[in-house]
Amino acid sequence: MELAADAAPLTAPLAALGDRVAPLALAGERTIPVDETFGDLFAEGGLVRGRTIACEGSAATSTALALVAPAVRSGAWLALIDLPTVGLDAASELGVPLERVVAIGTRPPGAVDDPGRWLDVVAAAADGFDVLLVRAPIGLSAGGVRKLSVRLRQRDVVTIVLGDPGSMACDGTLQTDAEEWSGLGDGHGHLRRRQVVVRASGRRLPGRRHCRFTVPVTSTAPSVPAVAAISA
């Protein structure tokens, strides 16, 4: 028929038009960049804004710092909530500029966890910082967590929960393992190089994705990301 013959050349422009008027922003467009080593972990190619990810295992801190480093380098602020133990030397070696790092403690020294206060602080921090690195306290109420998740999603904040996420709702989990250390011998040498395997799983991280990265010791300018690209 004549009509069918005419319809074929129209498909391409129509598809383009459809893309232009599409009302939703795709998740892939709302990502903050990660180092290309980690690109394979996420279907969207980066950390999607508004999502909460748990990072566990024996290399959790290094992995989380390496993940957020490119974002902080490009001007985002990083808040460390209840994480006074993060090693700042390691952070700067992994490429996090410390000028935009703020630490917030939610419990006074010597006191126990206060989940209510923790929720308030994280919610307030979500207003001003782009990336949150948090430790989840024990005993979070389900209602509080739900409200907080909505807030974090609305504010387009990337939250990484270090260690056991407890009842904190997470979109995915990164399980890290320091697979191999080199440089340390039996009474000699020193820790030089570490290979870390990161495995992604969870609701929003489908498939069995994993990647490897190494923490090298080159003493050259630590402002460049200290992760080498070996992806599997």
Add this chain to the structure above:
Amino acid sequence: MDAPQRIVSIWYPDWPVTAAGFAADVPAAVMSANRVIARTDAAASDGVVVGQRRRRAQRRCPQIVLLDHDPDRDAREFEPVVRCVAELSPRLDVIEPGWISLRARGPSRYVGGDEALADRLVQLTSELSTSMDPPGVGIADGRFASSIAARLAARRGRPVLVPAGGSPTFCADLPIGWLQTLGECDPDLVELFGRLGLRRLGDLAALDAVDVLGRFGHPGVHAHRLASGMDTRPSSTTDPAPERRLDHVLDDPAAHSSAVVFIAKQLADELAGSLAADGRVCTRLVVVLESEHGERSERSWYRSAGMSAAAMVERVRWQLDAWVNLPRGSDQELTGGVVLVRLTPDEVRADDGSQLGLWGGQSEADRRAARTIARLTTLTSPDAVTVPVWRGGRLPADRYDWVPAAMVDLDRRTVTRTGSGPVGPWPGALPTPSPATVFADPLPAEVLDERGELVQVTGRGVVSAAPVSLRLLTGDDATGWRRGRPRPIIAWAGPWPVEERWWEPDRHRRLARFQMLTDDREGLLVVLERQRWWISARYD
């Protein structure tokens, strides 16, 4: 309009690199925001110029040593110079580290004329240290002309004296770019002057002040006034009323500088707020600190652009830092806690506002973060919201300090250190990679040898036996210790002994460091101190 005062300016070229302790014959440069802000003569002769990018500087001069900018270090190292000049004339203004101005009239009469005064200042400052080049000394009417004279003097190697009343002629032949060099005008305005054919300060001065006001507004009038050698603000800037003076007397002497700075922050906020309510801004601030033993530190700080509350606090911090670090036995050395903090606005002027840049400078994210920090501070406590500050040390826990964010000027800050590890000023620090988890309070542990006995290290740094297993301890001395499961050690290295501050009995530390790898692939930094084992950091 009354004639400008006669002012002496003392200027050290490239002070940040001098403060970092580099001699002129070592190629070195200080970087801020990836650009050179100061360099040594050796680097300059290789073509490294101020404002250059890091890469280009390295290409011009491959063996150059690049350092990060540290305003605190600049201020600390400048203190001896300030004290030395204060011997001659106590009323001096520190504009920034490396740049002092003082009124010429009194001291000039005292030593017998401007020339004698300039020679005396050069002599005084060169006696201070043989490694430092003497500064440039310039004397002229008005701060602007005298600052230019000091810079020319540093270039020429001899003091530059502009005769009384000679500032307009002195300025007339100078290029218009000086307005930007001295930070009096923003680069855009200076560039515009250049495009309009006003290439010398004299060209600008030749215009009618009323026309300049009509075309360029207040910044233009300010530039015009400076270019004409009439370096006075309009006389509407009456002296601030004495009740503007703010002080705080502490009942408990403050032993920590953070406590003093926190009080200064409150005072500065109040002062800047009350001045702003009148539409005025403080250009010269006198900071007085007094200790419980009656020692006093008084400094006058000048900033032609006016000081915000954060800038005031920063100056208090510089002054306090310099006071604390005075050498033993010097005059007015700080021996007790601080009991009095006083901020006096010595000179104020109408605040004609400033136009914020569209690009660069503070970003929206920075402003949002600053607002949130203020909100979080009220939500928790001032001590709970902290930002890192470099302190330096051999142990991971010593290297950075967390200071309350409310006390720090958050924009234009550099924290990250290049050259960590064994290089740099901390020989004996651990090699990279650094541990990602550092325990402020180390975890007690036990390290055992093959026979199940505690591993010891002798005074000469020899291990009694190879460590074989490690176990954590929980509990405390009062209730007794519970031992955790022993974990086999598969690799280890050490001991790396450290002996710190043996000259101070209270803070003396003597310890041996080990790196250990347990069978579950966990890397640990383990420390033996006073016969007890601690896990001080984890490589995770």
